[in-house]
Amino acid sequence: MEACTLADLLDTLGGSAVRLLVAPAGGTAVPVHEVVLYDPHVPLPRSPGALLLAVGVGAGAAGPLVRDAAGAGMAGLVVRGDEGPVAEAEAHGLALLGVAGDLAWHQAHLLLAAAVGARPSPVGSDAALGDLFSLADAVAASAGGATAIEDRRQRILAYSTVAGQAVDEDRRQGILGLQVPDSPENTEQYRLLFAADGPVRLPALSGDGLPRLAVAVRAGGETLGSLWVVDDGSLAPDAEDALVQGASTAALLLLRARAAQELARHQHGELLRRLLDGTADPATAGHRLGFGAGAVRVAAFALEAASATPDGEQTALRLLDLVRLQCEARYGRRACVLADGVVYALLPAAGERGAERHRRFAEGVVRQAGQALRAPVRAGLGEVVALEEAGASRADADLVLRVLDDGRPVATVDEVRPRVALLRLSEVMAERRELSAGAWRRVLAYDERHGTEYARTLVCWLDAGCDMAGAARLLAVHPNTCRYRLKQVRQQLGIDLDDADERLVLWLQLRTLGGLTGGG
Template sequence: MAIGLLNCPNHNVWHVAERLSCGMLEEVDELARLTQIVNALGPSIVRVTHSMPDLDPEIAGLVIHDELRELRPTSAGLLLAVGVCPAGEPWLRLLERAEAGGFGCVAVKTYGIGERQIAEAAGSGSIPVLLLADEVSWEQLIALLSSAISYSRPAGQGDGGNSLGDLFTLANAVASAIGGATAIADPARRMLAYSTVDGQLIDDTRRQSILDLQVPTDPQIVAEYQAVHSAPGVIEVAGRGTDLPRLATSIRAGGELLGSMWVIDPGEQERELACRRLVEASNIAALHLLRVRTEREGLHRRRSDLLTALLAQADVPHDVMKRLALPATTNARIAALALAEIPPETEPTAAVHQVLDLVTLHCQGELGFSAATAIDDVVYVLLPAPPGRARSLQQRLLAGVAAHVRRSYGYRLRIGAGGEVADLKDAARSREQADRVIQLMGLPSRQSTRTTTTDADIVFAEDVRPQIALLHLAERCPVADRAMDETINTMAEYDRSNNSQYLPTLSSYLQAHGDIAGMARALHVHANTCRYRLSRMKELFDVDLTDADARLVMALQLRLRDLVA
């Protein structure tokens, strides 16, 4: 098995099954805790019943229940109730025997029975019950659980300790055991790990994949990965050109695809053994990927909660930069991503969370860091701003997110980036600016400030500072009150009733700072027409364009009128 490749031969699934069906557990000084095992595997493989006692028992290893054999008392064993339906009298008897025998836990498949019904059947017993995914085979469950127990022990204990190491350790172990260079990729064909065993043959595709940390997007290679992802076992991939032939298998936990493992084909004589070992190794890779994903999801959730508190100006820890894994001297900005267009059948809340997932993915890939959250119908992301080309990097990242969202889901985004702040406790100010930018982008004016693509409009706050200030003014200043602009209202009503153009003429005059030739060009009329309208404006509306204060107030009223329309 895969752990056998890591010098842990007693973790071979069938060897484990033979030993544990007899209740044989090795003796170790320190044991794994049940919660560690559950966290390592994640909710897609195992979950705890709501009725589980408030216990965290130590687990030494697995014992397979056999109805035709006596259940021997075993301290700290995890009993696998193979073939037992978790309801009825046989189930209750098994729980009683397991509790009396000193077992730490009983694990069972639900076989379609609801969790509440299983909990009620278990009653008030004091032994924890774990529910295993029905779609995962017992063989794979044995491998995953055995590996999780071994991995969860303190380093140096038992036969496993921390022997799983990381994916690079696993790749090297597989390459040594099979005799071919090994690589592990995620479902998006990103390179997660690769072997570094001296003397093994490699080819240009492997070399390029390692350099780019991404498998080339050649259509033939993409098709090969799709075939591996959908195949139930190992497939042989023929060599093309200078590429060497390979053996490959998907890495799965139940029905969920976690990635794939590729090995240079060691040759026909070794192929059968290599295929077996490759399948076995995929179980260990599945465990590791599940553990990494669980840790990463927990980290993202903690960062999301911290970012939400920052944006709401709630109390945050004094070491907020450290908790977000940012250098203390790093400036940052908040970007807001709002849905501009989505297909009519799409549920908006689901769309927002899809955007959030992709933002997190891109930030992790581009920056090695991610802190994003969804508030109402907007996704907010914290973008570090290191000195130098910060804005160009942020622009590229946001454009990449928009393109991915458009390609994957058909959504078009409106993206506003707030100003940089030196202290994250001022993040709320950057968020407010990002919101203002989004608000401005909903207006038809100021198109020149946008970076417009087929996927999104992207605007940075520093490019629209005057417009942001006017929005503030429109909400807070009495000059924006409709009751205060009687002249403007009267002029607008007169234009509607008489099909005249006095209000556009006044607006052009103020924007051109009194330049008659300039306003005539803007209005597409003769300069004398402009002069005539200005003189009539004085007669009809008592407008004094020689008064600087009057000009300032009317200019503000006209601009704010457009903003709040």
């Protein structure tokens, strides 16, 4: 495979997460071989073609790092934000890149390392996990027992297929469901396993079962999963050594898989962001995201503004993960992106019966997110559109989010169309002098000076279809009180309430610009 260049890296990661601030002397065709984290306690190694991440160093104070990186033969320096030591980078011919301010350094390292280490596979590919099956076979042959590799959530990622090795029903059931069966006995075994520093021997869970030899898979103190071998009494004398070596290799493979998945998620998100912004080719984006030419709908999920917390950014990222997981489970796709605090998901609409399935999906996400995040979440669903009009569906979803309330945390745009129309009218009318002028201002000013309630009476009367009894019920007053107030509006303010156009404009202005409703 050809070496990754700086141009390849920028093309893979897109423009929002990593931006080129200064091009290197050799142009963006310079090769990039690795990504190095800055450590102030360790001298920089000689690393031609490396990118140095300025961890813990502010962009404004990174000038000395440019000189050090250039002296070490590195390809570039990565700082946080859109500013940095530009003059120093230009003087030394070093590339200067900036990562988004909301991107943690470990995430930036994962993305850059994944893009540098391998050309990205097709979006959604699990090819990075393929070598785990080869590893399982190698461990099984070396240790002498059927082997399985699991992640931290006890999902079976790979298993051996060496002929002639003993298995039991627990292994068969686990492989069939790719998940270790849940039981108190299993929980205790995992507790013992993850508390141990090396391989542990565990008894059979049932009378017909077989014991296991297992070891935790760790990297840098982080537990990534576990490796299990069925022990039928004929394991090799050095089986424990084989497991330790296998766990070491599994850790590298799992880290590589995680980096590849992180890169794939980033590519999904960047592509969806561009599609919603109208800057991506719809046909190409649809193909790469796993959508055909059928109709789609955009769903928008956001934390309630009143529930904002100091760790709101992390909560929003957790919401993104939850929405992505539910999209994968329900639709087999994970076209989701977090933008400006809102999580957007592209949902396939082909075969959906109206909006009911999409609504149930959104309600399920809102319910689960509320429980998992301990914060109320709202969801707005845009109109069903063709893929090339996904941006319009996103605009609908944004408007829906703005009109939702505690009584209705989930809605489609069609369900709240009147509220959305009034919201947009209020914005347009507020911006135009000729639309914001009128009798409504005189009514509010008169109420403020005299302590009257003419404006609210007008809104209730108009909301009630000009029915005096209905207006009186909304106001909780006698109908004669309504008649008197409306008479005063005519006489004191000179408003012709017999004119249908006057009534319509007055009602719209009081409702949209005055913020009055018949209910309060």
